[in-house]
Amino acid sequence: MGEVIRVENISKTYLMGEVQVPALRGISLTVNNGDFLIITGRNGSGKSTFLHQLGLLDRPDNGRIFLGGKDVTDMNEKERAEIRLRDLGYIFQEFALISELTALENVMLPAMMLDTTSACRNRALQILRMLEMDRLKDHLPSQLSGGEQQKVAVARALINDPSLILADEPTANLDSISAGEVLEIFRMLNSEGNHTIVMVTHEQEETVYGNRVIRLSDGRIISETAGNLTP
């Protein structure tokens, strides 16, 4: 059971003009291979800010972050992009699909950095089929429902077979049925695909999907409990 994430005492403060807004105040955490970690907490507690640090979309003011044992804190943008591409699958709350690309094209795009177009298309089709989305492959994001768009975003996060999946409130915009489907996919990816998952949610009932649940408040971890899931 290897260590996938190690976070050492990171903090992040936003500057709003003169006012300092501390979003993270010294967070330390280790996530192991195969973990399904749920991060929960109230609005503004720092969940998204924390996930951005893990997803290498932002840099902490202090502290260090290790991914797969490598210190990524001071890596240059090029190296961080490479890690985002190969090792991380990030799922945004707002889906963040490219509007001019179909579902299939959105999914295959990140893989095209690494492989030929036809190989990427085949792999993307396979993943969409797994998510039962293949019949909608030629739909543009504007022609898909929220749940369908989120599934496309999940498929895109999976295309390069990342070891770590980061999801920021992936079900927030979905109805309970779509939310259940997406969570079921995560559970399957975690148990069968051996992907490590870190998921932010503020739905209390969703914490049952994880094997670990941490609660943030005011930029600090205030509790960690075991989830219902047994890895």
Added chain:
Amino acid sequence: MPRFSRIKIDKDDLKSEFKKEVRIPFFLIVRHLKRTNKWTLAFIIFLMSVAFINLVFINSLFQGVVETDHRQLIETTTGNVTLLPVEENAFISGVECAVAEILRVNGVVGVSDQVVLPGVVEWTGARKNIELWAVTPSREEKVSVIDDRVISGSYFRSDDETGVLIGKRLLTEENSGVVGDIFKKRCAVTLEIGGRRLEVPIVGVFETLSDYADSRVYVPRSLLEKNFHEYTDRATRLIIKTREKGGEPELVKKLKKTKAPGKFVTWQEASERSESLTESFVTINALLTTVGFIIAAVTIFIIMYVDITHKRLEIGVLRALGIKSHIIATTFVLQTIVYSMFGVMVGAGLFFGIIMPYFRWKPFIIPIGAVELAVIPADFVSRAVAVVLVAIASGLIPAILTLRQKILDEIMGR
């Protein structure tokens, strides 16, 4: 053998490396062109084409003015080559011999011996100082275009004609009124040459649209010589027409080997006026071209800036996915190249299909003549290339500016 296979592998590596670099840009551009709003796309391309036309139009107009000026000079005044008297003399003597000599030179189509004198034309009370051009009609019509530019009456019917041809500009309100009426009303003018007065009928009126040429009176040499014997076999200049334009300096070299008395000069040398006109036009043209470039650059930059700013979210998402910055920049540069090339193509289409034909149909009438647009192919191509280069910079700069922002700011639209 192994070495060859090594080289081949290297080449393939390079090719696949290149393919990798442009795979995503092409993928994104093709989808963008297919799915973006067609009207927006058409509008962008139209704006680019306008920027290009603006750049080409001014240049073509100036080129048209210069070419018209040169054509008018050659066709009405200097011929392709002019024979002038040697410095201290006012006249070339032995004209008949000289004409025969010059006509023998290969490439010469015609020679016209001219006596150009100051004179006064008097007509229904009005007096006007003019240049009097005495020519041998049958020779003049082989060199200049005056015979083709007669708008009323006719050109000299023979070398012994006793009437004169007058330029359109000599017809003013007080002496004639309408061109067609002059033959009904009054068909004679009084010429005053060297203090002697001569009443002569008008045989025709010509108009070249060059103010300079249209203020002349053409007289047959026979008429001049009958009254002024001193001009017999003498000329102030001979103008020579060549088979085609461009070979003048060579022809001058050949002509200098003849025994013709005088100094042969090309039309450029014969008219210093035209040189300086061209020079000042070059300066104005360069100035306006620079302004045109700035306008084109600013237009294209604004178009691309707006376009790329619209795509901040997309750029942020691409970066978050781990797509390398230079590939994202390549995407926008290639997109701008596509836009600008379409812009140039549409611009060229509009220019050659509508604007040039329009000005051929309705040329600008200015004091040197009727000006159409004229294109120097090299200038046209270099401006097309310049537009594409400007576009590349205009795509690259906003793309780089966007790529330097924070990924999260782009995705969150901050």
